[in-house]
Amino acid sequence: MTTPSSTSLTIRRAGEADVVEIVDLAQAAYRGEGGWTTEAHLVSGSRTHADEVRGMLADPAVTLLVAELEATEREPESPGAEEADAGTSGAAESAGTSGTSLVGCCYTRQDPADDAGTIRAELGLFAVHPSAQSRGLGGRLLESQADLLGQAGVDVLMIQVLQSRTELHAWYERHGFLRTGAAVPFPGDPEWLQVQGLGMDLMERPLRTS
Ligand SMILES: CC(C)(COP(=O)(O)OP(=O)(O)OC[C@H]1O[C@@H](n2cnc3c(N)ncnc32)[C@H](O)[C@@H]1OP(=O)(O)O)[C@@H](O)C(=O)NCCC(=O)NCCS
Numbered sequence: 149m150t151t152p153s154s155t156s157l158t159i160r161r162a163g164e165a166d167v168v169e170i171v172d173l174a175q176a177a178y179r180g181e182g183g184w185t186t187e188a189h190l191v192s193g194s195r196t197h198a199d200e201v202r203g204m205l206a207d208p209a210v211t212l213l214v215a216e217l218e219a220t221e222r223e224p225e226s227p228g229a230e231e232a233d234a235g236t237s238g239a240a241e242s243a244g245t246s247g248t249s250l251v252g253c254c255y256t257r258q259d260p261a262d263d264a265g266t267i268r269a270e271l272g273l274f275a276v277h278p279s280a281q282s283r284g285l286g287g288r289l290l291e292s293q294a295d296l297l298g299q300a301g302v303d304v305l306m307i308q309v310l311q312s313r314t315e316l317h318a319w320y321e322r323h324g325f326l327r328t329g330a331a332v333p334f335p336g337d338p339e340w341l342q343v344q345g346l347g348m349d350l351m352e353r354p355l356r357t358s
Contacts, residue, residue, distance in 0.1 A: 155219050157285070159292050162212040162253065167201045169250040170214065174275045182278035185315050193340040196273060204255055204273070212273070213292055215252030215285055251280040254289040258302055268352075269297050271307045290323055298355045305355055308332060308348035317349065325351040 162170060171194075178195040179188045204210045258269040271293065276286045294305060307325060309316055317327070331347045338344075 155217055157251075157288075158216045158218065159213055159252075159289060160216065162201075162205065162214045164202070164205065166214055166250060166253075167198050167205075170201050170212075170253050170273075171196055171198055173250055173253055173277055174273055176277055177275035177281075180278060183276070183281040185281075185313065185319070186278075187310055187313065190310060190312065190342050190346060191334075191336070191340050192342065193337060195275075201273075204257075207257065209258045210255055211258075211293065211296055212255040213253065213289060214250050215276070215289055216248055217251045217280070218248045250277075252276040252285050252289050254293055256293050256297060256305070258297070258300070266303045267301060268304045268306050269302045271305055274307075286319075287323065294353070294355055301356075303354065303356050305353045307351050307353075308335070309351055310334070311347050311349055312343065317351070320351050320353075324353040326353070327351050 174195040177183060178186065179191065179193075180186065181188060201212075204212050253273055253275050254271065255273045256269040256271050259267065261267045271290070274286070274289070276289070297305060305325075307320060309320060311331065328350045330350045332350065333347050334341055335348070
């Protein structure tokens with residue numbers, strides 16, 4: 149008998165075969181329970197759907213990354229060997245017989261340069277499965293996007309964060325974002341809002357200093 153006792157993580161570009169898993173992952177992370185931050189108490193409905201994700205894949209301005217966890221099965225050795233990988237074993241076990249599962253995703257959409265020549269990209273669909281959260285994966289996905297965008301000449305990364313999610317504002321601030329002071333309306337169906345009138349705060353992170 150073998151057990152998924154060793155895991156490795158790959159961050160790669162998403163493809164058509166990932167669409168269904170991305171939809172499920174986003175729903176579990178944004179509107180499910182079990183993670184350290186969720187919007188389940190603020191917003192109902194579907195976070196995304198397959199056609200929206202396919203639209204992202206078809207858009208040349210979009211970079212959609214996924215984090216894939218692969219479980220390496222081996223004969224059980226000692227209890228200590230499994231404990232060493234406890235940080236990701238829960239998500240690995242959800243991988244089923246294939247041995248891999250998507251545990252994270254993150255997209256950016258690059259805008260044309262504005263009148264001042266500044267190029268911005270917006271971050272979104274940023275999700276880590278609740279069973280894999282709080283182990284640095286979100287930070288790794290964010291930095292992978294920042295690296296790619298920096299190489300592509302993007303100056304500023306933007307994010308819209310639901311008002312009242314103070315723990316999430318703090319997370320973005322620890323990762324180099326600042327509030328711009330601007331806010332925009334909730335982009336989805338207003339009937340999904342559990343707190344009427346809740347908007348989105350805009351935050352930005354410079355990617356290049358010159
Ligand atoms: C936001 C999200 C992508 C981050 O992914 P993650 O893998 O959990 O992120 P990391 O492990 O890199 O970071 C977790 C951080 O939360 C902190 N944290 C853990 N539990 C916490 C808690 N109860 N309260 C506040 N912060 C907490 C950790 O200390 C860590 O801080 P650090 O980055 O300064 O070290 C993920 O939580 C998620 O999918 N959330 C639901 C969807 C969502 O809200 N997306 C963003 C929309 S704008």
